[in-house]
Every structure is written in structure tokens, then in C-alpha cells.
Amino acid sequence: MPGFRPFAIAAALFAAFAPPAGASQDAGLPGSFLLQPAGGRGAALGGVYPALVSGPDSAFWNPAGLGAVKKPELALAQSWLLEDTGHSFMGFAYPGWRGIGLAGAYIRQAGDGYERRTGPFDAPRSFSVGSEAFMASAGRKLTLAGLSAAAGLTFKAVRQFVDDSSGGGWGADAGVLAGPWRGLTFAITLKNLARPSFAVLSREITYPSGINYAAAWSGRLSADLDYSAGFGLEKYERGGADLSAGAELAYKGAAFLRVSAGPDGLASGAGLKAGNYSLDYAVFLNDFAPVHTINLGVRFGITMDELENYIKRGISRFDRQDAARLAGAYLQQAEMQHKAGDVTRAVKTLETALLWDPADEAISSRLEKYRAELDDKISGQVIERTRALAGQYYARGDFIASREYWAGVLSLDPGNAEASGYIAGIDERLDRGQKDLLLREKAEEAKRKAYALIEEASALLRAEKYAQAAARAKKALQVLPGDAQAKSVVAIAERGLALSLEKRLGRAAELCDAGAYAKALEVIESVLGDDPGNKEAAERKRICRAALAPSITEAQRKALEKTYYMAVDSYLKGDYTAARGRVGEILDADPLNDSALKLSEKIDAAGRGRR
Template identity: 30%
Template sequence: MTAVVDDSSSLLWNPAGLSKLTKPEAGATHVTLFEDTIFDFISGGVATARWGGFAAGYVRQSSGGFEARTGPNDAPMNFSVTQDALIGGWGRAFALPWFAGSPWLRLPKPVSVGVTVKSITESVGSVSASGRGADAGVILQPDDRFSLGLMVSNLVAPKLTFVSQPVRYPRVVDVSPAYLWKLSPGMRALTTVKLSKAPNESMAVSAGVELQYQRLLALRLGVRDQVLSTGLSVRFGNASFDYAARLGDLGVASLFTFTQRFGQTHDELEEMIRRGIRKLSYAEGARLSRAYLSKADEELRRDRIQEALRDLEAASLLSPLNGEIRAKINHTTAKWDESLKRQMIERSAALAREQDRQGNLLARRQYWRSVLELDRDHAEAARELARIDRDLSVEERARLEGLRQAQSATEIALALAQSSTFLSRGQLRSAMIEAQKAQQRFPGNAQVADFIDQVRRQMRALVKTRLAEADAFSEAKNHGEALRSVDAALREVPDEPGLAEKAAALRAQVQKALTPEKRKEFEQLYYRVVEQYLKGGYKAADALADELIKIDSSSEAARTLKDKIQAALRYTQ
């Protein structure tokens, strides 16, 4: 029907349906009609994120068994009639911004338009003719239940000349509303009506109903010109098969269609992930990890780096031994950081140029200085700063120096306040990183240097305390607790000489003591923790993560997962 098409066969029924393509596909249709008439159609389509859907197809209809005579007493000669068409089409969905916020408009892009162009050749015996034409269609779908389709066939009508008189294809207008009834969580019913009007003919009315069970099975019943038709559709993943039978006076016309789609859509990946999370295991975790990777690749193609990083982190948790995922995270993170830096540089440079147009010399200098701090090799910033400094008077330079010192003092105070917050939480490494950033920006500042010395003293004290704990646990043969003490020091002071080697030796001792039963228990509990984390149950995940580390304190995957959970808890509190 004109209102509910959504695959490459939209070339025939309504090209606006090409806007609903979600993945590459190919399809073939074979129809056996009465009197040796056969209809065949093959098509393929592809979806693009920006330009909509495109498709191409080939149609052939042939009828044989006709007889012709050149004279009343001549022997009959057999001939056939064939029609061939090459079709190309495009469809795209559009928003209606002037109706934004309307209660009846629930989909972001409710209007789809489409166009097909076609080249037609007809042969009657040994005589043939060809012509070109175009069709157009529109679909209005304000929500996920109602849709209204309009199709104008032969909007540009093909004109064929067989001998002398041209034959023009009639222009046909189809209007079709459709409504989807949600009967139960797994059952839906689609009802639709189509009104067709051709020149010099009365209006033709057809109607149909389709009973759908999830995405697996559909049963159909329709009527046109008091002739019934029935059929079914079966779908397995990306493959679908359709059959229809039209019960006419001249016999049964049968239609067979097979469609193969390729890849997975964003929604399909999300659904697969949701189903898989409920039954996590090592094998299922690896499979879901691949699904998250596919989803991340799709996000990267759309330049949605934040969403891609989120999916990559989930993939890493599900397959913690996969080093390629971690490498991809590092590469994507670097790409994201570079993108943010580039945006900040471009914005600061644009603001500097705007201040130049307004004649604000000091503000312009400040913006160019910000650019140079982000990119020391930025030639325009260096050139403009030099030019501004030449133009500044003695008074302006003194004023600028005073402003710079005041701003520096404020920035130093803010940086040390952030570092002090980390220090009060016992996050020595984070405190040191923030303080060193301040030192890079304000070299030689005594306040920053004193704070860094304070953090270093606390780091040395932490290492001494944790190593003493580890030695005590090791003497008691409690290698797991010893490793936890060393790891606690290593997380905060990763550069401490000998600490990483001591952790590796203790980790080997813990691994050696793990029985196969404990390894299995660890695996099952690990994916329970991942399940709770991905569902947003951070408190439950945190408690389970503590049990996980008790089983195997040597696991880097468990420690990474614990850190992520604690970060999520801090963020949501």
C-alpha cells in the first residue's frame, strides 16, 4: 500500500518509502498471472545518513500465446508482448520546524518525499517502442501509528510511438491512509485503504489488513474490485520471504518475494545488547562486545565521538582481555581531545578577530594569548601578539601586566583548590596531575611548588604504609591482601621504583593459588557486576565488585571495573 512501504520495492508503490531504508538490501519478486503472463522485479537499495535512501530496479512483464494473421485466410502466427523498465529512485524524510511542539507531531521527521525516474520499453511481436517518465510520492507520518500516503504515477508520463501515433501512459493518483493497532506487546494489526483514480475511469477502492506477530510473522488479507487476496510474510533476521495469492475469475495469481538485508541498525544493536545483558557469560560477553564495537563504529562514522567512547568502554568491560579495544579507546580519546582543542583554538581565534574589528586591543591580545597557549606553533597568534605588543603604550602595558597578574593569581587559586579537593579524598595522583598542570602554566610559582612538595611527601608516606601492610600480609601467606595494599599504592604513585615489580610478583602468587572453581565463580560474578553497571545499578554493582576483588585481587579487569563504578557513583551523587 502507498502509505506503509519501507523497502526497495517502494520504487513501484511510493518512492517516499525509500526514506525508511535503514540498511543495504536486495530483493526479487516473481508473479505468475493468468494466460501465460509473468511479472518479475529485482531491486536494491541503500540508506545514507544525510541524503536519504536510494534504490534501483528492473521490471519485466511478458505475455505469450497470442496469435496474429495478416489476412483472413492466412495461417496464424504466434507473438508475445513484453514490457521492460529500468527504474531509479530517491526518498528522504524532512522535519516540519514550524509545527515543532505540536501535540499531534511525535516523530522528528514526519514527512517523506520521493521521486522515481524510469525508462520503459514495450515490444509487441517485432515492433517495439520506448519512452521515459517519472513518478513522485509523499508520506505523512506524525507518529508511529498513523500514516498517509500520496503517489502520482506517471507524473511525467512516458510516451511510446509504435508506428505513427504516440501512446501516452495515463497519470494515476493513489491516496492511502493506514493505522497500526497495538493489540498486545507482541501482536499488532495494520489496516489500510487505498483510493486510485485514473483518467476516464471510476475510482478504484482497495483495502487490507495485516496481523503482525513481533517481527517474525505477518498474515494478510485484502480486497480490490471485489477480488480477495491473501498472503503471509516470514522474517528471519535480515532475510524475509513474502507470498500472496489473488483469487480472481481467471485463476489464482501468485506472488513470491525474497528480500535480503545486510548489517545491523542502531536499534537492532541496542536490542541485541539488552537481550544479551540478561544472560551474560564469557562467550555472551565476547559477542556483546562485538555488538558494542559495531555500534561504536557507527557512531564514529556519524562523528559522535562521545557516544562512541561510551560504547567502546562497554565493549572493553565485556571483553577485558581484548587489547585492540583498549587501543581503539586510546585512539578515539586522542581524537576527541584533539577535536576539542581545535574547536577551542578556532573559537578563541574568531573572538580575537572580532575584538580586532571592534578596536579592543587588550581583549584581542588576551584571546590570541589563549590560542598560543593551546597551540605554540600557531603562526597567526604569534604574529598578532607581536603586532599588538608593538602598538601598546607604556600605560597599557602596565595595565595589562596588572590584569595578567591578577588573573594568574585567580587561576592558581582555582587550580590549587581543585588539587586540594583531590588531596582531601586521598586521590594523590589526581591532585599531583592538577598541580603539575598549574606549574606548566605558571612556572616558578612558589605556591604551586610548595603544594607539589606537600603531595610528594604524602605519596612517600602512602607507599611506606602500604608496603609495610603488604609485607605483613605476605608473611601470613595472605597474598591477596598483600596485593591489594600494593595496588592501592601503585594507583596513586605509579612511578614509584620497584612497586610495579612487587605487584607483578604478588599477582603471580594469587593466580597460582586460584582453583578452577574459583576462576569459574569469578567469571560468573564478573559479568553480574558488568550487568548491574550497564543497567545503571551502581550501588549493587559496587557491592558485587568488592566480592569480585576478594576472589581474585590480581585481576586488572576487576580493578578497572571497580574504578568505573566508583566514578559513576561520584557522578550520580
Template identity: 25%
Template sequence: EDASAIYWNPAGLSALKYTDISSFYTSPRRDTSYGFTGIALPTKDSGNFGTGVAYLDTRDTRFINERYDTAGNSGVASEFMAVFSYARNVSRYWLGGANVKFIRQSVYNKSESGLGIDLGGIYNAGDRLKLGLNVRNIIQPAVRQKTRDTFYPVDITLGCGYRLLPADTWTLSLDVNKTPSRDVKFLIGNEFTLWKYLNLRAGFSDTDLNAGLGFRIYTPFGLLGIDYVYARSNDAASSVYPDTFHGAGFNLRFGERMSVEASLPENESELYEVMRIATEKMKKIRGDAELLVPGITQPFKAEKTDEPQQDMKDVIRELIRKYSGMAHESFNKGEFTESIQHWKVVLNLDPENIDAFSYIDAANKNIEQLGKEKLVNIKQKKIDNLLNQARYYEIKGEMREEFNVWQNILALDPENIEIKNKIRDKISKLKTRIRELTETRYAEGLKKYQNGDLQGAIWEWEIVLKLNPAHLPARNAMEKAKAELALKVR
């Protein structure tokens, strides 16, 4: 979704919401250089436009004459291409685009030129899945060589992209490419975004392997991207084809949203006031009872019949751009609730906005995940507090209280195998220790009772009942001792 879509699939230009400049350079073969520079320009109603130039230079090329004799001639073979692109949304799900390109080929001081057309399409199959088709040279450029025309072959690529994670953080792609002179070629790639500004990329096919990275930074001129790619080819037929090569490029995205925000309302109350005033004006002009304030009763409805309505439509469109920008900014900051609120304003203005549905879904999932993480953190804090309590009771020798604390810890996290084993081992040892201590104290109470120390016996049996409230012999003996002690006091 930048100016490089001119090359990959012109339909991708229709998704642009900013002016975009892209440039790239590489040297895929020894003494060969390739470069591309393009610019894409979005419009309000007329679709998006793009234009670009590409060149390919091959030096020290040895030329062959009609008798297949090199004749010792060598020089520069080059190719220049100028492209003019157009793309627009065909429907909510379909995007379409086309290239008209002028190609000039120069070989050994002789130049010929031709015209060709590319067609591309993209289908939004869901929130995370996109399917694309690009047919290069559907109208084939023809370059005159000697007494005959040489046609550029039709090049067909069918591809799909799937976002594994929301907000475009991890995307997988698969392309299938076919030309008349080559078997079907499969290309697999993926891109992972870290911290919103760093992109890691990797891809491979049956003959190539590549990896790259991109860095994004905001500048006074717009969002600047710098990209690098390293590629390795296993299709090296001779020494003139290097095993590895490098490429670098930049991308500058600017305009539209920054220029629009300066003149738009700063909060939702101002938004509704603007919409109220505009709606009242439209009612007077049209007498249309369906023109209501978006977000209060129902979405805005109007027919394209006169200039005042077109002005209203422009206001709506600019408000959509502003609140989309605010929603994106909130999402990237992790303010998911605020992002959802902004996207809901967008949906009130444009009930079929695909980005709004996609990002609201992603924001809700992030909120759900954050809620789960918060619960986990709260539970872990409770477990930590209980562990401290268990250690406290262990030091004081209050085994019954320590036993209860360990039981509470196990109830909080019954699926934690490691802590479960530790707790069960601890509980087992505590049970054994409590049972031993209970019998020891009970026996000590019997000795004191037999020696006439009724108060001492009662004290021992009280400890027994604290350790094991269900110890019936200790309870009966203690009641008997208390009764005898009461008679002595009388």
C-alpha cells in the same frame, strides 16, 4: 518502507534507514510471468536513491494485423522496465519521491521504447496515520505502434494506512485507484505482526481476494524476509485467466546501522564526553555560546557554515542512528523504560524526530498496560489467598471468620459477576447458618443456666457473642450469670 516502494510509492524510499534489496515473482495468468527486483540506497544528506527492473512475459500470444485477422501468427509479447528513483523528506511531515522509467515493449519480433515519470507523496498525519498519493505516468511513456504512438494511461492511487496497535503490530490500509479506462477501485488490506518475525496479511477489492504471510530472520548478511501471497480473482473472463495464483519474494535489509555502531560510544557517559569535546572544539572555532552538550542543558544548535561544523553534524547524525537502533532493540525486547531513555537521547540530538515521539508514546502506553496487568495479578493473588483462608475457616467451622473473609474477597473484586454471585450465595447461607447456630447456642445457654450450670451457660453465650457481637440478650444473660458465679465463689 523497503525497495518495493519504487513500485508502490517512491516517496516511501525516504523513510529507509538501511540498504534494501527486494525481489518478487508471480504468474497472474496462464503463460504469463511477472517479476520485479529493486535496490534502495539511503544517504546521509542527499535523500535516498533506488533503482529496479521489472518484466512481463506473455507466451503463446495470438497477434492481430491491421485487418483484425490473426493470420495464424502467435509468439511472445514482453515488456521490460528499468526505473531510477529518488526520495527525500520535504519537511517533518511531508515525504516526496519520483521515478524516471525506461520501458521497452516487444511484440512479434518488433520492439519500441519510451520514457515516463511517476510522482509520489506521503503525509505523516499523526503517530499512527499516514496518507499517500502516487501518480504513475504523470509524464506518459509513448510506445510507437505502426503509424501512431500508444500512451500508457495515467494511474492515480490515493491511500491511507493506520496503525491500530503501536510498534507497527497491526496496520490497516485503504487504497482508491482510478485510471481513464476503469471505474474507481477500492482496495482494503491489513497486516498483523506476531512475535516481531511473522507477518500475516489479507486484502480484498471488488474483483480480488488475497492472503499472504511473511517471515523475518536475522542472518550474517542482514535482516532477511521471505514472503508468500495467494490470490483469487473473480474477474476471470475466460479459461486463460485462472481463478487463483501464487507469488513469492524475498527482501534483504543490511548496512548502515551495523556499520555505524562499531565506531560509536557504548554508553551515555561516553556520548556526553564525545559531545563535550566536539562542542569545545566548535566553541573555539565559532565562539558560539549556544553550542552546549545535548541532554544537559539544551539541544544542539549550529549553522552550516564551515567544514568543522559539518563534521560535528555528522557525529550528531551517527549518534542519532546508534541510539535509535538501541531504542528499537529495547522496545522489541519489552524493555520500555530503557527504550524511552534512548529515545530521549535522540530527541536531545534531534528535537523533531518523529520516530522518537511515536515510540515514546507507544512505550508509555505499554508501561501503563503492564502496570495494570501487574495490579490485576497482585489482586488475583490476594483473592487466591483469601479463598484458601475461607476454606480453612470452613473446615474448622469458624463461620464468623469465614464470613469476614468472603466479605473481603467481594470488596477486592466487586465487578466480577461470577464470583460476586458465588460469594453472595455463600454469605447468605453463612448468615442463615450463623443465625440458626446463634439461637441454638443461646437456647442451650438458657437451659444450662436454669439447671444451675452457670459456667456452662457463660461458655455458650460467649460462643453466641463471637457469632453475633450485637446479640443483646446473650450479653445481658452472660453478665448476670458471671455476677451470680462471682457471689458463689465468695
């Protein structure tokens, strides 16, 4: 057919379509568009990159790298090859469950501007030639013989087209990583482990299998400078083995220089990273035209390691804005700890966050919620231990001891149906004599506790701690309603408390009249400690606080605010002497500063704990 020859020529051109950055002896291999490096960092590092990859481009280079993905990441890359020919890569990676990372990627290489004629005198018509691949990958971190490792698998659907004719098939790649061990990481990637096979323009195409070995050393040259360097060896069916080497220098994890060398030329590149954004550039120099690649990476969210590094840097300007950002970092860390089930650490982290931003209601409410959860968790642990002991004694046939422990479970969880059921069952199994003995023992134990409370109340009465004495005596009366000693203690304590409150309120009034508001406030606080609902004391407190409130200028407020943040910083670093001195400066200027007063209590508690 006279019209078929141009298509045959185009098919031959397509089969020979070779990326300039690929190995020359592999250029004619089916599927050679997948030899063109994907992404800016990989294009600059070459064959060593399968041992270093950890993002969306893992789907192309080594799916085992997905085991290191810690947060969602999007990568977009574009390479400019020959005239009118481009190579595009787009990938998205997501951290899955139990160390499994997932990724999807799309690669397309296409050229326009080709022309064909049906006959020698016909006007030319342009057409395009290209290839594309859709990839779905998964990788998982592993531990083998105490060493870190990872394995991954990529499934891919490939398609090649010439004008309006096309064909496609399915294939798979696999990869493993081992390390780092003393800074050394090994990688093996099997390309086309399952080989795509299809026909285009009546021509059968089967992608060849290949294997890549890579090893990389990573370490630190100085406090700000890290390095990675290594080599790669790649071999495809019907092709020669390609050996390459590459290296990368990283400055503070934010600026990067890269270089690599292979059998077909040199590549170099640079990268910048700021927060969740990265920009990478690479250029490959060969016998044709330079191949330029640009890569944009966007990550989403923040990891625990990033939060910890941010928190370690601490506060620099000691102002409200900087402190609020640091408090926000602690809040995020607490949420991650809570999500991981570590409620105790989450509570401690939120307490620290509240020191940096005492007025943040979101932190306060979250702290209250987590504290309630922690209380429930601790209570649940106590219930579970008591329940286990009750079950053990029941299994031994010691029903009286088992009943006591089940009663303990009910005291902590009154609605516990299991405990109620066991107690009812035990009561049915006990004979009359055992029940009487149990009742007598319970009564004697209750009496012992009641008499102990009366003794405590009497001692508190002698110390003129009337409110505490009355509370304990009333608790004893719940067990011994007619006990004369308990009634006497209650009566004496209530009279003493009334007289003490009257006396202290009078003293507070005298101090207020004399202008000694600080001392008056101390007396009033003691009254409210014994009688929280005392309206006269509450009113006196309001008056004293208003009188004590200093007249502070905006400049003085900012200075005190900075001193407070410096005090918090010293406290968190364990320098309690410096923290206490700075809190003292604040309280000298503003005796009612709530944040400083609370911090002072924490500093004193920490100091006592250290002793």
C-alpha cells in the same frame, strides 16, 4: 500483405494483454502490465500499500516511501499469471544524504508459446509477447507544519515487444506521504504524470494518467502484536474508480498475515522476517486462475534503532560468547555515533562495550582513539572561546586584555599563527609605559602563582605527601629560581620521600615474608604511585601477584565469569548494590581480577555521583 495479418492479431492480443490481478475495467489500458502488483507484501495488501511502502518496491508503488529507507535493501519478486506468462520484479534501494532515499527497479511481464504462420499451409513459428520497465526513483522525508511527510519521483523507461518488433518511451510517476499522525498515514500517487508514448507495429500507444489515494492506520494490539489497516482508491483515464481495503497483522515484527479485497477478488499472504532477511508470499483469487507471488528481501547492515533494540534486550545467557556479541553491538553503535559527530556519546558507549569484553583489543584501541579526539575537540572548543574573547577585547581597543587572551590561545596551541600575529601586532601598538606595565603585571601574576604553589607544597609536606610536595615546589622554582623556601621544601620533600620509600619497601618485604601478600601489594602500589619507575617495587609486585593468584578450576572460572557479567548487567541498570555484591564475590575468590577491580571503581564512582 498476406504476412501482416498474424502480426496485427498479435498486436491486438498484446494491447489487450491483462494481468489477472488488475482491475477488469482497466485491463485493456495501454501499459496495463504496470497494474500488476510488484512484490509479495504489496500483492497481498493491494491499494492500501502506497501508504505503507518503504523499500525498493517504492519505485513502483509510491516513490515517497523511499524517504523511510534506512539501509541498503534488495528485493526480488516473481508472480505466475496465466500459462507461460510471468511477472518479475527486481529492485534495490539505498539511503542517501539528508533523508533522501534512492532506488532502481526493473519490471518484466512476458508470455511465450504464441504461434504465427505466414500462410495457411506454413508451419507455425512460436514468438513471445511482453513488456518491461526500468525505473529510477528518489524520495525525501520532509517536515511540514510539524508533521512528518515525504515526497518522491520515479522516472521510467518502458518497452513493449511482439516477436522482433518493439517500441518504447519515457514517463514519470510522483507520490507524497503525510504522517503518521496518531497512527494515520495518507498517500497520493500520480501514475504516468509524464505519459510514455510510442508506436508498436505502426500502432500508437500512450499510457493513461492515473491517481491513487490511500490511507492506513497503524497501531499496537498487544505487546507482541501490531496492526496496519486501511483503504485505497485508484482511478485511471478511460477507466472506473477501484476501491480496495487491506490489513496486516505483525507478530513481534517477525511473522505477518495479510489480506485485502478489491472489485476483482481477494488477496491474502504471509511473511517472515529474520534479521536482514524477509520472505513474503501472496495469492490473488479471481475468476481465472490464482496468481501466486513470492518475494525475497535482503537488507544490508544495521540501523541505530536496531542496535538500540538489540542492546535493550541485554544479555540472557551471561556467558563470554553472548557478552562478546553485545560488546560488538555497542562497538557498532559507537561507530555510528562517531560518524554522526557525537564523540562524547561514542566514548561512553565504548566504555560500556569494554565492560562486556575487557580483552577486546579492537574496542580498547578505538576507545583510545576516540578519547584523543574528544580531548582535541574539547581543547578546540576552549581555544575557540578564548579566541573569541581575544577578538572582542581587541575590537574594543583593550589591547592588554586582548593580548592576555591571545597568550592563552598560544598556551593551548603553541603553533597558532593567528595568535602569534595578534600578539606581535599588539606589542607594536603598545607604548613603552604600557609594555612595562604589562610585563610587571605578568611577573606579579607569576609570583602569586608560585607562592601559592609553595604554600600547597608546605601543606603537603606536613601531611607527609612528599612526592606531591616536591612536584609543586619544583614548579614554583621554575618561576622563582632562587627562592629559599621553595628550595628548602624540595630538599626536605626529596629526603622524606627517599626515607618513606625505603620504609614502605621494608614493610612490604616483612609482609611478604609473613605471607600477607594482599597487604604487601597495597604497600607496594603506594610506592609505585610515588615512584613509578622503582624497580624493586615492581619486582615485589610481580612476586606478590604470583603468590596471590588463586588456583581456579575451569568450572570456577566460568562461574566467576557469569557473576561478572551479572554484575555488569546490574551496574548498567543502576542497581549498584547488587553490582557491588557480585563484584565482592569475584574478588573474594580472585582478589587480583582486573576486570572486577575496574568495575568496582566504576560502581563506587557512580554511587558517589548518585549521592
